[in-house]
Amino acid sequence: MKKGTNNDEYIIKPAERVMRLPPYLFGRLNAMRHARRQKGEDIIDLGMGNPMDPAPQIVIDKLCEAAKDPRNHRYSASKGIKNLRGEMAKKYARKWGVDLDPDTEVLACIGSKEGFSHMCLAMLGPGDTAVVPDPAFPIHNYGVILAGANVITIPLGNDQAFLDTIAMVCERLFPKPKLLILNYPHNPTAMTVDPGFFEPVVDLAKHFKFQVIHDFAYGETLFDGYKAPSFLATKGAKDVGVEFTTMSKPYSMAGFRVGFVAGNKQMVDYLATIKGYYDYGIFQAIQIAGIIAMRHCDKEIDAQNAKYQIRRDVVCDGLQRLGWQVDKPRASMFVWTKAAEEHLNGKGTIDYAMDLMEHAEVAISPGRAFGENGEGYFRIALVENEQRLRQAIRNISRYVQQRPVRKARAPKK
Secondary structure, three states: OOOOOOHHHOOOOOOHHHHOOOOOHHHHHHHHHHHHHHOOOOOEEOOOOOOOOOOOHHHHHHHHHHHOOHHHHOOOOOOOOHHHHHHHHHHHHHHHOOOOOOOOOEEEEOOHHHHHHHHHHHHOOOOOEEEEEEOOOHHHHHHHHHOOOEEEEEEOOOOHHHHHHHHHHHHHOOOOOOEEEEEOOOOOOOOOOOOOOHHHHHHHHHHHOOEEEEEOOOOOOEOOOOOOOOHHHOOOHHHHEEEEEEOOOOOOOHHHOOEEEEEOHHHHHHHHHHHHHHOOOOOHHHHHHHHHHHHHOHHHHHHHHHHHHHHHHHHHHHHHHHOOEEOOOOEOOEEEEEOOHHHHOOOOHHHHHHHHHHHHOEEOEEHHHHOHHHOOEEEEEOOOOHHHHHHHHHHHHHHHHHOOOOOOOOOOO
């Protein structure tokens, strides 16, 4: 810096891709939660889908054993070790009837969020466009933006009208969209689809020459006998797209950071190229533990889903008594609920979530954080035990009862 230069004039600017990002609302909420916990307040955190239940004991034991082997302390393969990819291919065949080549059609990621972000970087650039339903898990938008591409949002759906909207966008937009991003069971809304839904999606992709990324993170977190269909089980799906899965939810291995992409060989290879420059893969002991999980822990998935289903019922029943609109989801670890208008008292969901944390000591996610169509709704994560969830409902109910309700204005004569 030249002598006499004012320090206030020395400004460091980020890249344009960072400037394009909106404020991360969850960061604001997380900072508030942390500050209040530092003060000794018992905040019941239902805001993040961060499983609090432990991973299966057999997985933990294998992790400890493998971590002691110095051979696993070296760099691993960025695409995942062969046996891990092979086990995922076997799982797809066993659970969804999908035949995958583990060498060319499966790749391990440092969590599906990392894989999705780098897939956007591999597939998109300035001038490209991705179609993203609204509301959406934030990275579905931000991954596109960070790649320098544009987002076209459409209202979320699972019916013919939704498919017609995709077709309309493709017909009217020039240049045509390059990617369609889907997510069923959906985060945050828990919306599901039935077998056959993806068939016209594949037809549209082939007709309009776009690729599909399907986020299947909650494909094994299921209730009431529902079975979520895999996109890759659809005829022709591997010709047009890929599917992301994760070990975070079904095996309660969120902190392990193990995810997968499977499907189209070219897209998998493009991601492998990007990852080859960015990372050296997952700690090999964790990959070995992941093999054990997929090989031996189907019963543990069922047991975990039974826990989530009980928690779902506790939350949904409590919210219905509160007067909030809610349908019991068939999948995911979330409840998506529309708050009573008189309870919001004219506030948006972001401000109301702040109020609940401050006055009810409960953290939930505001729907607006997931897109414009999420306004008026809240996402509640089923990560706490039944007792804590009941306490959270009591806290919200007490806050609602104590808070004055703004009376509606009388219509003008």
